[in-house]
Amino acid sequence: MTRPQLEIADIFRHHGQQWRDTHQGHVSLSQLKVMSAIENCRTQVLGGHILRCQACEHTHISYNSCRNRHCPKCQASSAKRWLEARQAQLLPVDYYHLVFTLPKEVANLAYYNKSVMYGLLLKVAAETLLTIGGDVKRLGAKLGVTFVLHTWGSAMTHHPHVHGIVPGGGLSADGEHWVSCKSGFFLPVRVLSRLFRRLYLEKLYLAYQSNSLMFFGRDKPLEDEKLFAKWLNPLRKKEWVVYAKRPFAGPKAVFAYLSRYTHRVAISNSRLVKCDCNGVTFRCKNYRAKTASRYRTMTLDNDEFIRRFLLHTLPSGFHRIRHYGLIANTGCKQNLVKVRQLLNVIEVIPETKDLVEEKPIKQEPIFVCPECGGPMMINEILISQLKPRAPPMKLVN
Template sequence: MNPINNYPQPANRQVEVADILRCHIGDYLKRYNMPPEHYRVVYDILNCRTAYLGGHVEMCDQCGAERILYNSCRNRHCPKCQTITKQRWLSARQAELLPVSYFHNVFTLPHELNPLILCNKPLMLGFLFQAASQTLLDFGKNPKNELGGQLGIIAILHTWTQTLMDHFHLHCLVPGGAIAGNGKEWISSKGEFLFPVKALSKVFRGKFISYLEDAYSKNQLCFPGNTRALGTRQGFRRLIKQLWSKNWVVYTKPPIERPEWVLDYLGRYTHRIAISNHRITDFSDGRVTFTIKNRKRKTTETVTLDAVEFIRRFLLHVLPKRFVRIRHYGFLANRGKKKNIGLCRLLMNLSPDIPEVRDQSVQAIMMAQAGIDILRCPSCKQGMMRKIYEIPEGSGNSSFHILRPVSVTDKDP
């Protein structure tokens, strides 16, 4: 028996984003153009865990049962490829946790900027990181705000609402304290909130608009299509005036009091994508139904979209190639992080040595997170599954035949 051609598919299989793309990406292409980075994402999702990417066949050493496992695409936008990546990232952060409260601030860009952001993602989203992080660092250095030292920041970009519309915002997790300017004292934060949000909002707005005006003066912005009017001097000034007139949303949540809760909290935000497969409840007659959380009513509801509109919204959130969506600043910046965390621990009268974190296997992660031994035979529950042969890449047909050829040689980081 050839397991590649005879691998059974469960009758009640969860509907996936890949199913929707497979059925309707052709309809989407009749209405919209796709840039190369979108092709890369569609290509990977369509072929993820199929024979085209290769894999291997395993056999139970007790009952002889066989199963096939296909390789994952590992694209950061793929709904099926985030769990292991997330757990490994969180495990690496475990050793960096400090025994302090952690504060969560959210910086949101006004929706008036959305059309311009979609045409200038690397630059505009870079400004979001820059403005939010510099605002927090400046407040941390100011002795009037009780700290007067260097903060540490983990910043995570999200670009969506529950209904998959564009909504650009940055989640910033900040340890509750700072390293004093002389490097000889740890200054602990006090109170339920790190800084006043109204003051943060005004400074954040000012910094972002300053970066935007500077980019315009240097002709670094693109104004295609429906943004062309914004590219005129009059149109750009009108936009800037509108941005100054708005109260920019900066939201703060109560601190996370126990460090052991921080990783669970971080896990809600890191490596998330616009929609996960389990939220899709129905796909029929060219329409997609998925669940959303109504935060005002505190209820779970459903939304139904035309399949082409669903694909359009999903692809809104594809990030530029090599764009880093999780960044670290202050004493948590990648450069000097280990030394700075050691200093923080020393100033707290703890050992400056940071515990070494070993990279976990997929088997260990699945056992820890789901209590599932992926090597245990699912048939007899006694034997262990052993690899008996490899399935070479390209063994099956690629689903990419429905798209025009483009260069897809580079993997998305």
């Protein structure tokens, strides 16, 4: 795989230290860790190993990856592993793609309350789908949904929304039947939008009453309960965007499509055009354009580009991929077994005779020589230059 001409790491290495010095005291520890990880990813700082081909004696140095979930270079392998793990959950039914979006006013407050308000976005979107799907007037079935949180638009502005993938049906209330939705239609978007809005604002107010929200800058006056209640009133009348796309072309395309969303970062290296003293130029999508040429280039100065990228740093330990309903982690295996029985789907299990010693499984070499295609072996280990961090010291009174 060839290295792109320009990477996020290059921008951080050339302009990151100046940005850190300029914004000293206003950068979170999580953002500093993201910058450091991306700068050191696949460099001698993290160590690595020297490979040597057994056939042509070609040598190659391979440096270790940072494995940070915000690093563009480390997400391809993670997406592949995630996709392989999800293949067992595919069902022979239509799948639908839904998007739940927070309005701009709520999104501004969410930037300072990521753990609380991003978590509410995922939970409320799931509760909305499960509630409407379970209504006997709609579908009357228990659904299964996978949600993925995104916090950016094409220009890296703060735009929190979730992508959901839902099979077109679910288990009946008694668990003895599979209930399918109408072909090409899942659930009414307007009904989903109304319930999503009401539930989110209710839970947001409960979070306010429990002092779980923080307010800064222009939102500082909202600390007053009367002003906060007044701020909520117009949001109850505003249209909240819930978008349902057309069903996928077969279940095999579902998770292949979703895997590109699950491990995507604010901007990929492939979208970068150039970086110089005038700023960073990258490709972005113009959503207002209805023509085929929706892509254009945008240039931001280096300071603003780094700021926008780090806007989307997630809190430590926050899960941006979550499963609800039938495929929730607690009862996923049992529910899928039941659903396959109702759909007459036979799960393919490898026979034991294929695993005996007489038929050994051929293993491909982990490292392949780029010159001759032969196997490469690790000849030497390169030690990381980063020193292990000592445990925090206990203060003695």
